[in-house]
Amino acid sequence: MKKVFKFFLNLLPRPLLIRLSYIARPILAFFLKGNKFTDPIDSKSFKTFLPYGYGKQRPNVLSPSTLSLERHRLLWLYLRDETDFFSAEKKVLHFAPEQCFLKRFRKLKNIDYTTTDLLSPIADVKADICDLPFKDNSYDVILCNHVLEHIPDDTKAMQELYRVMKPGGYGILQIPQDLNRECTFEDDSITDKAERSKIFGQYDHVRVYGRDYFDKLRSIGFKVDEVNYTDQLSNSEIDKYRLAKGEIIPLVYK
Structure with a gap:
């Protein structure tokens, strides 16, 4: 599942991805839920965060639930x-x-x-x-x-x-x-x-x-x-x- 998400993250233009992610975030949060990483804004935990970045991407930084960054x-x-x-x-x-x-x-x-x-x-x-x-x-x-x-x-x-x-x-x-x-x-x-x-x-x-x-x-x-x-x-x-x-x-x- 993580590889599928990463494929689409790399494929789609970043501005479009962000707009779509507001619709998709409940789905992302469901599939990525775990206990390794925590978003302190809503206290939800995940097995991984998503990659993010213009050009070169930073791995594991975009919260699936709030879409917060570092x-x-x-x-x-x-x-x-x-x-x-x-x-x-x-x-x-x-x-x-x-x-x-x-x-x-x-x-x-x-x-x-x-x-x-x-x-x-x-x-x-x-x-x-x-x-x-x-x-x-x-x-x-x-x-x-x-x-x-x-x-x-x-x-x-x-x-x-x-x-x-x-x-x-x-x-x-x-x-x-x-x-x-x-x-x-x-x-x-x-x-x-x-x-x-x-x-x-x-x-x-x-x-x-x-x-x-x-x-x-x-x-x-x-x-x-x-x-x-x-x-x-x-x-x-x-x-x-x-x-x-x-x-x-x-x-x-x-």
């Missing part, structure tokens, strides 16, 4: 175990809301929850991250994950995030990051989609962030904590939840 499960664990996100009254702004979080966050009684995106039909507010329609100092918590790598003027986007965050508020601004790279790389002269996918990870990414990402956030005015939360977990937990060991959570404060 970064989603890491964020969930951090919010659940290290913050008061699920208990304190907060006004929350969530950019490009992920399907694995959307319904769960909307059900929380303690948060005033707003989602926004320029194109997504499931977002509450259609808005450009570089020109947000929200008042200054509006939100206690901002979640903006794997968005900034798509934005040509990420400086303006970061300034807008800072503007709408309340003093004393915090945000988690995850991005795909090459920690072996000191400086962020971007090159608008590369226009071929296949070449952009090879260099930037996806054809619609405009840069590869390096370690200087954190300093850029600081230059906007944020206080930044570079949280390596997997350091607080055992190797068995990292494997059980299928996390990326060493992935940094960019936690920002105003």
Whole structure:
């Protein structure tokens, strides 16, 4: 069965696969159920997760039940175990809301929850991250994950995030990051989609962030904590939840 799934995962275009997977996930979850790996978002366990990736695929990373990836499960664990996100009254702004979080966050009684995106039909507010329609100092918590790598003027986007965050508020601004790279790389002269996918990870990414990402956030005015939360977990937990060991959570404060 695993080989059959892998065959279709490799055969189908990735965007189509993701759309179809929302329909197929109850079937996938049934056939892959087991006790080796656990998705902490819904606590369901499986004998294996699915592969995922544009171009080169990462094996055993896509949860069959929530369709979460490593970064989603890491964020969930951090919010659940290290913050008061699920208990304190907060006004929350969530950019490009992920399907694995959307319904769960909307059900929380303690948060005033707003989602926004320029194109997504499931977002509450259609808005450009570089020109947000929200008042200054509006939100206690901002979640903006794997968005900034798509934005040509990420400086303006970061300034807008800072503007709408309340003093004393915090945000988690995850991005795909090459920690072996000191400086962020971007090159608008590369226009071929296949070449952009090879260099930037996806054809619609405009840069590869390096370690200087954190300093850029600081230059906007944020206080930044570079949280390596997997350091607080055992190797068995990292494997059980299928996390990326060493992935940094960019936690920002105003």
